[in-house]
Amino acid sequence: MSIWKKSFLYMLLSVAAFIMFFPILYAFLISFMQGGEVLQGKIIPSDFSFTNYESAVQKVPLLRYLWNSFVVSTLIMVGQVLFCCLAAFAFTFIQFKGRNVLFLIFISTMMIPWEATMVPNFQTVRALGWTDTYLGLSVPFFAMAFGTFLLRQQFKTIPMEMYEATQVAGVNRFQFLFKVVLPVSKTSLVTLAIYCFLSAWNMYLWPLLVTNDERMRTVQIGLKQMQSQELATEWGVVMAGVVMVILPTLILLFLGQKRLQEGLTRGAVK
Amino acid sequence: MNAIEVQSLKKAYNAETTILKDMDFTVKEGEFFAIVGPSGCGKSTLLRIIAGLEQVTDGTLIMNGQDATYRRPDERNISMVFQNYALFPHMTVAQNITFGLHVKKISKEEQKKRCMEAAELLGLQHLLERKPRELSGGQRQRVALGRAIASQAPICLMDEPLSNLDAKLRSKMRSEVRQIQRRLGMTMIYVTHDQIEAMTMADRMMVLNGGDIQQVGEPLHVYNHPENKFVATFIGSPPMNMIEATWHQQMLQITDEWQLKAVRTGQEKLYVGVRPEHIMHASGGKPSFIGKVEHVEILGTETLIMFSINGEQWIAKWAGQWNFEAGEMLPLKVDIEHLHLFDFETEKRVETAEVLMMEALV
Incomplete structure (x- = not known):
């Protein structure tokens, strides 16, 4: 590729990246603007002060929300990876009658939108008395077909002979899972973990349903609250909140970018 | 003494597909026993049944004088070498060789000793810290062999272990495997589709076709006195x-x-x-x-x-x-x-x- 072609391509990519990233950039800039500056259509704030951030933290218990979101997302991440690992292991390495049928039924649940199962899930959680608890927020997301499917695809690339070799050596299934399968599947596990964390972090509807207590709400609800608390929304403050909320997401994405790419496309191209 | 006795063993997946029909044979202790046949003759299934990775439909399997028909693979005191070697990609050669020894409650020092012995026997001393992907085909094959040696199981099962190697290396490994088997006095059951391997390595060989034993005997006897037309045309190159x-x-x-x-x-x-x-x-x-x-x-x-x-x-x-x-x-x-x-x-x-x-x- 000639240098001209290359620089042209990179320019095109930079422009596209700028357009894609503009809303976030704009939100970041707005978070420093005072009062009417937003409505005046300014792009660059007159002054970079953190007053908006301070009032965002004061208006709603945003730090508490951040902590809640962090706990819930971590719980969902750990729980989902654990359960998906075990399910995928069974679907890959353990022979039992009706395994394929069961797996088909299992992944067909991906076709049911989450919103459709919301009502029965809510009733179950309420019957268990789990409203306003971390359990109620996280447990319904532990068993997910997508994660199981992703890991099963990865596990299937491990030759059956490895499993048989461990059987001959007398190493049991759990040791095989922890000593062989998981280390070999590191990339897919990291992908799934990041994916889980991000989608849990961005949840809105479910936390809204199962929490009434201020102390248990998560960040996405907090943002909505900020927006609708007053008639005249102070966009600067809301955007300050938004920036604080998306920061962990961005950091995680940045750190796991390579792994995420590898993992999501694995098995797709073969 | 017989290391393995197979008595009227049958294997069928369902009423129509019978994989192995009524097999009877014995393998003596310290013997190199080759099972040879064309693809689809049931030789790998037979080996997997001996290993305990597959269940028999009917019949008895006696190993080291005890009924082992329904034992778990690890209770049979065997080691196994697979066609694709089944090495663990994230472990070093040394870890691969000693894999599974900790389950048998073997001390760290003993594990190390066995690993060194096996590595010495196979000329792998300088490769112990490498990962499998940094090895050539022949070296990987040796590591797989090393695992079988380090386990010190009296019976070693091999499923077409040399078929992924090129012709030159294969003939080298043939004599190496044979020498190691003799030196350690292992009972070896060796499955292959390559009649040259069976002829050159085995003390006795068994020719299978369509799930049926065609002939069991010393390679030269089988070559000189084939029991039937199939054995006559299958053993020998070019064929009879x-x-x-x-x-x-x-x-x-x-x-x-x-x-x-x-x-x-x-x-x-x-x-x-x-x-x-x-x-x-x-x-x-x-x-x-x-x-x-x-x-x-x-x-x-x-x-x-x-x-x-x-x-x-x-x-x-x-x-x-x-x-x-x-x-x-x-x-x-x-x-x-x-x-x-x-x-x-x-x-x-x-x-x-x-x-x-x-x-x-x-």
């Missing part, structure tokens, strides 16, 4: 030449000009087989038949001559270098003692001496 012969009163008519005086058996027809190396140039004497040369392959030390007789293509193998034009008529001779006869219906061996009169060359 085969032709149909018909009876004319007390004469066995093999080709139009080649007939032999014989004691007639019941059947109308017989199969007559000749090994390629037993077909010789008539050189002045009375030829058994005339072959029309079709193609000649000169390999340097030997020459393969493809010729047609009565519409069949036969191969002769002569030492040295010979050159013939295609279409040339070649007078050829076969001694009677080198003829193999097989029943036309059952394809079972018919002893040559019972049928043919030795002096009766017509």
